[in-house]
Amino acid sequence: MALDTLQARGRTLALYERYGALLTDHQRKVLDLYLKSDWSLAEIAANDGTSRAAVHDIVRRATRALQEYEERLGLLAEAARRRRALEGLERGLNNLKRRVTALEGSV
Secondary structure (H helix, E strand, O other): OOOOOHHHHHHHHHHHHHHHHHOOHHHHHHHHHHHHOOOOHHHHHHHHOOOHHHHHHHHHHHHHHHHHHHHHHOHHHHHHHHHHHHHHHHHHHHHHHHHHHHHHHHO
16 A cells, blocks of 8 residues: 555554554554654664665555455444444434424424
8 A cells, every 4th residue: 555645644544553553563663653753764764773665665564464454354444334324323313303303393
């Protein structure tokens, strides 16, 4: 997954927040700096004493791992499904409240 769009970065951050504990300590550290602290690959590399290419590889592999966790476990998809269901229930409740108010007004 390319992290060059705000939408892709947001999804990766959501995956990281959900599945980050399943990554290695080093992968978590790098993704935390990259996604949450908005460090560049070069800044992370300088901080770790490694190359930009090595950091890029860690970000790429960790991101792929997060995607695979979501494909297998589907926690984000399930949360989205529940959120949509809750929104539908809230709309239905609001409609019922309006109907009750209208009926009370006509009595």
